[in-house]
Amino acid sequence: MSSNTPDMRVSVAGVELRSPVIAASGTFGYGVEFEEIVSMERIGAFVTKGLSREPMQGNPTPRIIETSAGMINAIGLQNMGVRPFVEEKLPKLRSMKGAVVIANVFGYTVEDCLEVIRVLNDAEGIAMYELNASCPNTSHGGIAFGVDPSLLYELVSRTRGASRRPLMVKLSPNVTSIGQMARVAADAGADAVSLVNTFVSLAIDIETGKPRIANVTGGLSGPAIKPIAVRMVHDAAKSVRIPVVGMGGIARAEDAVEFMMAGATAVQVGTASYADPRAVENIANGMRKWCASHQVEHVGQLTGAALL
Numbered sequence: 619m620s621s622n623t624p625d626m627r628v629s630v631a632g633v634e635l636r637s638p639v640i641a642a643s644g645t646f647g648y649g650v651e652f653e654e655i656v657s658m659e660r661i662g663a664f665v666t667k668g669l670s671r672e673p674m675q676g677n678p679t680p681r682i683i684e685t686s687a688g689m690i691n692a693i694g695l696q697n698m699g700v701r702p703f704v705e706e707k708l709p710k711l712r713s714m715k716g717a718v719v720i721a722n723v724f725g726y727t728v729e730d731c732l733e734v735i736r737v738l739n740d741a742e743g744i745a746m747y748e749l750n751a752s753c754p755n756t757s758h759g760g761i762a763f764g765v766d767p768s769l770l771y772e773l774v775s776r777t778r779g780a781s782r783r784p785l786m787v788k789l790s791p792n793v794t795s796i797g798q799m800a801r802v803a804a805d806a807g808a809d810a811v812s813l814v815n816t817f818v819s820l821a822i823d824i825e826t827g828k829p830r831i832a833n834v835t836g837g838l839s840g841p842a843i844k845p846i847a848v849r850m851v852h853d854a855a856k857s858v859r860i861p862v863v864g865m866g867g868i869a870r871a872e873d874a875v876e877f878m879m880a881g882a883t884a885v886q887v888g889t890a891s892y893a894d895p896r897a898v899e900n901i902a903n904g905m906r907k908w909c910a911s912h913q914v915e916h917v918g919q920l921t922g923a924a925l926l
């Protein structure tokens with residue numbers, strides 16, 4: 619294949635994607651909302667909003683604020699619940715040409731996660747699961763699964779056992795050693811890892827002396843976190859053999875290239891969709907142009923090109 623028409627296909631845990639650029643969870647709704655905005659045939663896949671066993675209202679407002687070079691959110695994982703998703707959204711997604719659906723799963727106990735997976739297992743039209751390990755585990759005093767190696771191992775090994783599809787584990791970045799957590803996920807049977815989720819953060823309104831987010835803390839995302847995310851993807855990629863899907867502040871095709879050079883097999887785009895709802899498609903198109911102009915015949919050649 620000539621470098622003017624670079625091959626943009628990648629494979630993540632056995633799932634073939636037309637492009638390495640994926641829309642990130644929580645920033646692309648249930649996919650159907652983007653039908654008229656983004657061509658599903660031009661992006662690799664999209665990840666649904668986090669799906670829980672029962673519907674969730676989320677946190678009180680304000681729950682999103684802008685910061686310099688990013689945003690803080692504490693949506694509180696609001697979602698319609700896994701059964702309404704399967705009944706009301708999946709039929710539509712199945713009819714959308716080229717849509718590759720990755721279902722994001724979370725729960726406050728391992729059992730909650732298993733139940734979500736069981737419901738999804740019986741549904742057609744999902745390529746892969748992404749398990750959000752940043753959720754607090756209410757059986758263990760609210761500590762996030764993804765910050766404790768033994769909790770993470772138990773969560774991943776049990777959900778892997780129940781999954782009839784490839785399982786990608788989305789790691790929490792709020793840890794000392796992301797390489798260690800990536801290894802724990804891989805040892806427990808994860809087919810891929812994705813990172814980073816948002817960083818715990820706090821912003822204060824100095825006139826009122828009150829937090830700017832009703833939940834007090836929230837997750838920081840956007841360009842502000844990109845260099846930290848690139849470092850973490852690099853650490854994770856050096857630590858495991860399974861594919862690493864990188865994200866955190868990707869706003870341009872060049873950012874996506876940087877994550878791949880750090881070791882990512884594919885990338886996700888989140889916050890950028892708030893500034894430009896077509897960002898995911900634009901970044902996918904831009905990456906193809908970048909590869910063509912840099913004589914990269916296959917985008918997979920970028921993966922780990924700068925792994926030190």
Ligand SMILES: Cc1cc2nc3c(=O)[nH]c(=O)nc-3n(C[C@H](O)[C@H](O)[C@H](O)COP(=O)(O)O)c2cc1C
Binds near residue numbers: 645788888
């Ligand atoms: C408003 C909002 C909602 C999000 N909801 C979820 C979610 O439900 N599940 C999840 O795993 N990640 C969620 N995320 C995290 C993103 O998928 C992504 O990991 C993070 O924002 C970093 O990428 P970015 O800088 O490109 O946004 C959310 C992010 C934002 C900004």
